[in-house]
Amino acid sequence: MAKILMKGNEALSEAAIRAGLKAFYGYPITPQNEVPAYMAEHLPLRGGVYLQAESEVSAINMVYGAAGAGVRVMTSSSSPGISLKQEGISYIAAAQLPCVIVNVVRNGPGLGGIQPAQGDYFQAVKGGGHGDYRLIVLAPGNVQEMADLTTLGFDLADKWRNPVMILSDGILGQMMEPVVFSEDGAVSEVDKPWATNGAAGRERNIVNSLDIIPDKAEKNMLRLLEKYDQIKAEEVRWQEHNTEDADVILVGYGTSARVARSAMELARKEGLKVGLFRPITLWPFPEQRLAELAKAGRSFLAVEMSAGQMIEDVRLAVNGVSPVHLSNRLGGMVPTPEDVLEKVREILEGRVS
Amino acid sequence: MAEIIIAGFGGQGVLVLGQMITYSGMIEDKAVSWFPSYGPEQRGGTCNCSVVIAEDEIGSPLVTVPTTAIVMNAPSFDRFEPKVGKGGLLIYNSSLIDKKSERDDIRVIAVPANQIADELGNARVANMVLLGTLLEATNVVKTESVEKALKNVLSERHHDLIPLNMQALERGRAYQ
Amino acid sequence: MKTVFQKPEALTDMPMHYCPGCTHGIIHRLVGEAIDSLAIREQTIGVASVGCSVFAYDYFNCDMQQAAHGRAPAVATGIKRVLPESMVFTYQGDGDLASIGMAEIVHAAARGENITVVFVNNAIYGMTSGQMAPTSLLGQKTATSPRGRTVEEMGYPIKMCELLATLEGPAYLARVSTHDSRHVLQAGKAIKKAFEIQQQKKGFAMVEVLSTCSVNWGMTPVKALGWLEENMIPYYPLGVYRDVTAKEGN
Ligand SMILES: Cc1ncc(C[n+]2csc(CCOP(=O)(O)OP(=O)(O)O)c2C)c(N)n1
Numbered sequence: 001m002a003k004i005l006m007k008g009n010e011a012l013s014e015a016a017i018r019a020g021l022k023a024f025y026g027y028p029i030t031p032q033n034e035v036p037a038y039m040a041e042h043l044p045l046r047g048g049v050y051l052q053a054e055s056e057v058s059a060i061n062m063v064y065g066a067a068g069a070g071v072r073v074m075t076s077s078s079s080p081g082i083s084l085k086q087e088g089i090s091y092i093a094a095a096q097l098p099c100v101i102v103n104v105v106r107n108g109p110g111l112g113g114i115q116p117a118q119g120d121y122f123q124a125v126k127g128g129g130h131g132d133y134r135l136i137v138l139a140p141g142n143v144q145e146m147a148d149l150t151t152l153g154f155d156l157a158d159k160w161r162n163p164v165m166i167l168s169d170g171i172l173g174q175m176m177e178p179v180v181f182s183e184d185g186a187v188s189e190v191d192k193p194w195a196t197n198g199a200a201g202r203e204r205n206i207v208n209s210l211d212i213i214p215d216k217a218e219k220n221m222l223r224l225l226e227k228y229d230q231i232k233a234e235e236v237r238w239q240e241h242n243t244e245d246a247d248v249i250l251v252g253y254g255t256s257a258r259v260a261r262s263a264m265e266l267a268r269k270e271g272l273k274v275g276l277f278r279p280i281t282l283w284p285f286p287e288q289r290l291a292e293l294a295k296a297g298r299s300f301l302a303v304e305m306s307a308g309q310m311i312e313d314v315r316l317a318v319n320g321v322s323p324v325h326l327s328n329r330l331g332g333m334v335p336t337p338e339d340v341l342e343k344v345r346e347i348l349e350g351r352v353s
Numbered sequence: 354m355a356e357i358i359i360a361g362f363g364g365q366g367v368l369v370l371g372q373m374i375t376y377s378g379m380i381e382d383k384a385v386s387w388f389p390s391y392g393p394e395q396r397g398g399t400c401n402c403s404v405v406i407a408e409d410e411i412g413s414p415l416v417t418v419p420t421t422a423i424v425m426n427a428p429s430f431d432r433f434e435p436k437v438g439k440g441g442l443l444i445y446n447s448s449l450i451d452k453k454s455e456r457d458d459i460r461v462i463a464v465p466a467n468q469i470a471d472e473l474g475n476a477r478v479a480n481m482v483l484l485g486t487l488l489e490a491t492n493v494v495k496t497e498s499v500e501k502a503l504k505n506v507l508s509e510r511h512h513d514l515i516p517l518n519m520q521a522l523e524r525g526r527a528y529q
Numbered sequence: 530m531k532t533v534f535q536k537p538e539a540l541t542d543m544p545m546h547y548c549p550g551c552t553h554g555i556i557h558r559l560v561g562e563a564i565d566s567l568a569i570r571e572q573t574i575g576v577a578s579v580g581c582s583v584f585a586y587d588y589f590n591c592d593m594q595q596a597a598h599g600r601a602p603a604v605a606t607g608i609k610r611v612l613p614e615s616m617v618f619t620y621q622g623d624g625d626l627a628s629i630g631m632a633e634i635v636h637a638a639a640r641g642e643n644i645t646v647v648f649v650n651n652a653i654y655g656m657t658s659g660q661m662a663p664t665s666l667l668g669q670k671t672a673t674s675p676r677g678r679t680v681e682e683m684g685y686p687i688k689m690c691e692l693l694a695t696l697e698g699p700a701y702l703a704r705v706s707t708h709d710s711r712h713v714l715q716a717g718k719a720i721k722k723a724f725e726i727q728q729q730k731k732g733f734a735m736v737e738v739l740s741t742c743s744v745n746w747g748m749t750p751v752k753a754l755g756w757l758e759e760n761m762i763p764y765y766p767l768g769v770y771r772d773v774t775a776k777e778g779n
Contacts, residue, residue, distance in 0.1 A: 005376050005387075023611045031391060049610045053603065054636035061600035061633070065607025068594045069574070073611070091597050114392045142411075143386075175388040175414050176372065178379045196592035196608070198615050200571035206586045207594040255414075262412025336417040 003178035008146040008168065009034035011179045012076075012102065015147035017042060019154040020187035022071035023049040025062035027081060030114040031170040032104035035076040056081040060088030060101075067097035068207035070195025072154055076102035078170075079120050080111060082128070089163060090129030094209035096224075098157035100150065101135075102166045104173040107305075107332035115332025116170030116255055121309035124167050125283040132221060134228050136164045136235065137282040139253040143177035149280070158190045160231055167282060169305070171255045171334065236288070237280035242268065243293055246275030248344050251290070251314050252303035253279050255334065260303040263340035274344055282310070287317035294321035299347050303340055304328045325352060354408070355493045356416040358433055360401035361425025361446070366480035369506070370423070371402035373484065376506055377498035378406040386414040399428050406493055421491065423483050425466070426450065444486050446479065462486055464528040470521060475514075478521035485525020496522070537561030539570045541590045550750025552707040552740035553581055553649065556720075557588050559713070560620065560647055563721040564591065567728065573616040574608050576601045578630075580622035581655040581742075599630025602637035605644045616727055618645040623664040624654045627687050631663075634689075634735075641698035641732035645723045648689060648735055651742040652761060659745030663687045666760055671745075686764065690737050694770040700732035702770040706739040706762060708754045719769075731773055739765055 006014070013035050016024075024043055026036040036052065043050045049066075053059035059075045066073040077085060082103045092099060103124065107117035120128075124137045136156050138149040146168065153164040196205045211217035242264065243249055250260040257278040267274035277293065277300075279286050294300075300322055302311035308326045315324045327343040329335045346352045357374065361367045371387050378385040389402045403416035418438040424430045425446045434454055437443050441459045445452075448467035464486050466479040488496055499522065503515050536542070539561035547553045564570050570591050577585035579598035586593035596604040601619035609617045626634050626648050637644065653671055654660040660673040664686050668677040678686075690704045701723055705716035716738055723734035739761050743753035769775070 003379055005372070005379055005385075023607065025607065051606070051610060053606075054632050057600065058603040058606075058633055058636065061597060061603035062607030062610070064596070064600075065576070065594060065604035065609075066611045067607075068604075069608045069612050069615075071611045073607070087597055088600070095595075170391070171388060171414060174391050175386055176375060177386045177411075177414075196574050196594055197612055198572040198574065199590075199592045204590060205592050208586055210583060210595055258411070259413040259415075261410070265412060334413075334415050336415075337413055338417065 003180055005176050006143060006179050007034055007174060007176050008140070008143045009104065009173040010038050011143045011147040012150045012166065012168070013038035013042070014181065015150040016074050016100065016154070017046055017048065018181060019151050020072050020189055021048050021074055023051070023062075023066045023073040025051050025053050025059040025066070025073070025075050027053050027056045027059050027077065029078045029081045031106055031116075031173050032076050032078045032102065034173065035102060035104070056084035057087065060085040060092070063099050063101075064088055064092050064095070064097060067092065067099040068095065068196050070192040070197050072189065074100040074102065076104065078104045078106045078114075079108045082120060082123065086123070086129035089135070090131050090133060091209045092163045093129075093133035093135065094131065095207050096161040097163065097207065098161050100153045100157055100164050100166065102168065105167065105169040107330070113332045114170065116305060116334060117330075117332055118169060118254065118256060118305040119307070119309070120167065121282065121306060124165050125285070125313070133224070134162070134231075134283055136160065136162055136231060137167050138164060139167050139280060139282050140172055141254060141257050141278060141280070143172070143175065144179050146172060147179050147181065155188055156235065160227060162227070162231070167254065169255050232284040235281060236284045236286045238286040238289060239278045239280060241276045243275035243277060245273050246298065247273040248299050248301055248347055249275045249277050249293060250301050250303055250340065251277045251279070251310070253282060253310065256303040256305055259335050259337055260340060262337035263303070263344065266337055266341050267344055272344060272348060279310075285313045285317065287313065290314060290317035291319065291321075294318040296321070298322050300324045301340070301343060301347060302326050303335060305334060306330070355404075355406040355421060355491070356419050357404040357406075357421045357423065357493070358401055358416050358419040358436070359404065359423045360399065360429035360433055362398055363400050365425045366477060367400050367425060368402050370480040370484060371404045373499060373502050373506060374404050374406070374494060376502035377494035380498045380501050381494060383407060384409060384411050386411050388414045399426065401429065401433075421487065421493070423487060424450070425479070425483070427452065442490055444483055444490070446483065448479070460490070462490060462528055464525060466525070469524045473517060473521055473524070475517060478518055481518045481521035482525040485522035486528050488522065489526040489529055537565045539564035539573070539590050541588055543587045545588060546584060547581065548744045550741065550743040550753060551581070552651070555707055555713060556647065556649055556716070556738050556740065557585065559717040559720050560618070561589065562717060563724050566721060567724055569616045569724065569728070572614065573618065574612070576605045576608070576617065576619040578619065578621040578625040579656070580625050582620050582622060582649065583656065585620050599625050599628070600633055601625070602630065602633040602642070602644070602646065606637055606640075606642050609642065609644050613643070616645070616724065618647060618724070620647045621649065622655065623648070623650045623652065623662045627663040627689055635693070635696070638693045638733045638735070639696050639698045641700065643727055643730055643732055644734075645727045646733070646735040647720060647723075648737045649740050650689070650737050650765065651740045652686075653742050653745050655742045655745055666764055688765060690735070690770040693735065698733055699735065699771050700773040701726045701734035703772075704737040704739065704765060704767050704770065706757065706767055707741070708739070708757045726774070737765075
């Protein structure tokens with residue numbers, strides 16, 4: 001299995017095609033442009049459809065159509081474009097359609113900038129569109145995971161009939177690292193008897209999100225919530241390093257986790273007991289494990305490229321047992337390991353409350 | 354662990370040079386990462402990339418305190434010379450940078466990269482001259498890995514340029 | 530006993546929820562008959578929009594998807610591109626197609642997307658109880674133009690067939706009416722034609738069907754039919770605005 005040096009955005013695209021992607025609908029926006037470019041170049045030659053839609057609104061609705069027709073389908077965008085897709089995402093979640101949505105997050109709000117950020121965490125994990133729904137949100141931490149979590153994303157989407165979001169950022173999208181694709185080429189697709197692909201020799205199928213009779217709608221909602229509970233029970237993923245003896249556990253995902261890892265290494269060299277906890281699924285959030293790790297005399301430090309969003313989930317998980325602090329940068333600035341280390345020192349020396 | 358920043362004007366082969374080193378590290382089975390500046394910064398004329406080569410998993414791919422900086426134009430010199438970590442290395446293109454470093458805690462090597470490239474008859478190999486200097490000054494990657502990487506990074510129809518690139522590399526070694 | 534009236538196979542038995550005198554029922558039937566006569570029910574996927582026809586998925590006896598407001602052409606594109614051998618149609622109102630979904634319809638048409646669009650123009654927002662639509666006529670009183678639509682305040686009603694006819698993409702564009710049985714018959718032919726165009730992979734086909742909304746227009750059903758004929762047809766002339774097959778002489 002040969003290593004290939006690839007940009008994160010390209011690795012993700014290649015993995016999607018290998019996962020049996022049949023359609024990609026997108027719209028240009030930096031810093032995700034390598035994804036549609038890769039798709040336009042390769043997908044039509046490998047049995048799929050590439051189409052540039054007139055807007056993100058259109059693109060996500062094309063995804064709705066193709067997902068309803070039973071094929072593996074995907075769209076990608078960056079923050080402002082993902083905002084436009086929220087309507088469609090809510091419909092897709094409600095109609096229980098499997099698909100993969102990629103957000104290569106840039107700094108915002110508003111038009112913001114094109115530099116890496118993590119300000120779309122709330123939108124991704126709390127439901128950015130209207131109504132009670134959840135996305136499965138996967139946060140890759142390197143280029144290999146950009147590929148692997150995309151493959152996993154398609155499998156989870158099919159398994160749970162639920163949209164999956166890959167929450168990446170400008171650094172993970174633009175950076176190059178070696179990536180290995182498994183060569184078995186097996187696509188783990190499932191049967192989709194519910195798909196609308198022509199009612200030949202069967203009852204007609206309906207893909208729908210309208211639920212207008214309250215008592216029926218409530219029952220359907222409860223069924224949906226049951227599914228979410230099952231996902232919570234079965235699909236939580238995370239990674240930890242040096243947490244056992246840690247006085248301070250850094251918590252971060254994606255690029256922030258990479259910075260936190262460097263900070264942890266610097267700290268350990270100085271003899272400071274610092275560990276790292278990296279959620280891979282942001283929803284479902286690894287709250288149970290964080291709760292287990294919480295104890296008196298231990299602190300948590302959330303490292304984020306946002307005003308502090310994931311930290312709220314850390315606090316909910318830790319539930320007051322340990323203090324939770326924040327080390328963050330905004331506006332497309334990336335925290336440095338030195339910044340994080342300085343915050344660790346402040347915590348250990350009791351300079352923060 | 355080597356944390357390298359390469360910076361210069363767009364068109365000087367800054368990003369490709371970074372990719373060459375990254376690729377070579379990958380050939381040696383090291384952990385590697387490459388991250389380019391992107392966006393308006395780049396359009397302003399300067400660009401840079403971060404390269405990390407390590408034995409083990411890489412943390413931040415964005416280099417803030419470089420162990421080595423290779424700078425190809427004056428604005429990049431101003432920006433990155435002060436950032437090189439203590440005991441680090443600064444290699445700069447003295448054909449375009451008429452400055453001297455005041456720092457005494459780092460090693461500084463001036464290389465007339467454009468002049469040498471012109472002598473070789475192809476201005477575009479200035480970046481390879483600087484790579485030669487880097488390979489001689491540090492053992493970040495092996496020369497034979499670079500040769501292999503060239504074959505992979507350059508498309509087949511440009512393979513006739515490999516000898517010229519290797520020549521540029523050799524010329525760069527002389528500056529230490 | 531001879532059967533004189535039979536429900537098309539492409540329609541379900543579900544009783545329709547439309548108001549008395551509403552022409553949606555007739556138009557559903559025309560679509561159902563077209564599907565039956567071309568024997569394409571088992572390969573057809575319909576896309577219902579948001580408006581009074583939001584429940585269309587209950588009435589068409591084929592695979593159906595329900596789309597967000599205005600997005601039916603995008604949803605249909607998504608389906609058709611991955612199932613090019615299927616027959617895909619959208620069924621949209623004027624608020625859906627000509628207001629919130631203007632971008633989706635224009636671009637589907639410009640791409641020559643090989644789908645069939647049934648566009649029901651009743652000059653009002655029916656579902657949300659009678660607000661002004663992009664197709665409401667000048668002077669027309671609605672819940673949100675209580676003193677009548679004026680050019681100064683609200684500009685001009687949009688003529689979709691004419692607008693889309695400025696594009697190269699469409700293969701078939703026709704405007705028909707439902708105000709009497711002769712016109713209903715013609716409407717049925719146009720809708721069938723729009724499916725045939727898709728079957729022959731000629732590209733985008735849209736039939737704009739002028740229809741009534743007696744409840745929100747505040748008229749009896751019969752009066753509404755007359756109002757359509759007298760007021761809508763002069764502004765929205767009936768006819769074929771594009772037919773690529775006509776050029777070919779068949
Ligand atoms: C995003 C969004 N905005 C508004 C609505 C509310 N809404 C439902 S139906 C409708 C009007 C539909 O009118 P039209 O397309 O003319 O169809 P008709 O009801 O007249 O058949 C509106 C505005 C909605 N469902 N979604």
